Amino acid sequence: MWLTNPPPDYNVIEIPNGDKAYIHKNTNVGNLTIGRFSYIHNHVVMTGHFPIRMGAFCSVAANVYCLTYESHQIKYVTTSPLQRILGVETNYPECVEKPEGVTIGNDVYLGDGARIMPGVTIGNGCVVGTRAVVTKDCEPYGVYVGVPAKLKKFRxxxxxxxxxxxxxxxxxxxxxxxxxxxxxxxxxxxxxxxxxxxxxx
Known part of the structure; x- marks a missing residue:
């Protein structure tokens, strides 16, 4: 039982109310708020400039990516941030500002290799299938699969x-x-x- 004997390859996260969450040591997480008794498996990347909020009792399989960085500009000559790299003076922001994080509800299961894009909300009880790419909000207790992820059925x-x-x-x-x-x-x-x-x- 993880509550009293957590696996040695997981870090135990103390939740403010005295409960716990579990994050595999071989992960890259940042700007993440995780709920009680949720766990994140190995080789997961959940980080970015904008917050990622995860509810309670969520299950995150291996190789899931959730990045909340800005997107590069695509309407100018180059997508490269020339000002940052070469000092070339540009009169436009190098990134498209999207101050949007990700909200993951309670009792959500993210399958192996799922990709969660910035700005989405995943409702309570959702299942996101293996290697699905979530680009839009997901309804509570929906099962989402594919690229881009689409609702297959409700649980x-x-x-x-x-x-x-x-x-x-x-x-x-x-x-x-x-x-x-x-x-x-x-x-x-x-x-x-x-x-x-x-x-x-």
């Missing part, structure tokens, strides 16, 4: 998604999560009832 029915969004189980205390093992074992693709009747307070 659950609208009724179940609405209930999960309202429950916000990712904010529950650890003790309540442990008490509700039966709830977390529900097959929600086969269930259409009231989720609250399966929850032990």
């Amino acid at each position: 659950f029915s609208p009724n179940i998604i609405a209930q999960l969004q309202a429950l916000e189980w990712w904010n529950w205390p650890v003790e309540k999560i442990r008490r509700n093992a039966a709830f977390f074992n529900l097959d929600l693709q086969q269930f259409e009832g009231n989720l609250s009747v399966h929850i032990v307070d």
Whole structure:
């Protein structure tokens, strides 16, 4: 159990409320805020000039890239930043300013090799498939695949998604999560009832 015995190849991040998150030592992360009990696997790059905010209980597979740097200008003679490299006087900014970070909700799974572009919001419960390139916002509990990433399906029915969004189980205390093992074992693709009747307070 990671809570008491985290893997030796992960750094344990202390969350302000006393919870933890886990980031593999072989990663490049910066300007990142990570939520409770989320983890980031190896060879992941999540950094940039603008903030990356990740919610709780997210799972980030290996080789994911999320970069929030500005884009180079493309409407002038060269995309090269001549002023910075050669001192050539230019009267335009070398980069297109896009002061946009990335927001990743709670309980999001980013598959191996996924690419997350600046300015997007990935909703709660989303799954981003292997090597998908996310260029636009992703709806809660959607499954997104391809280049560019497109919605393939929703994980659950609208009724179940609405209930999960309202429950916000990712904010529950650890003790309540442990008490509700039966709830977390529900097959929600086969269930259409009231989720609250399966929850032990």
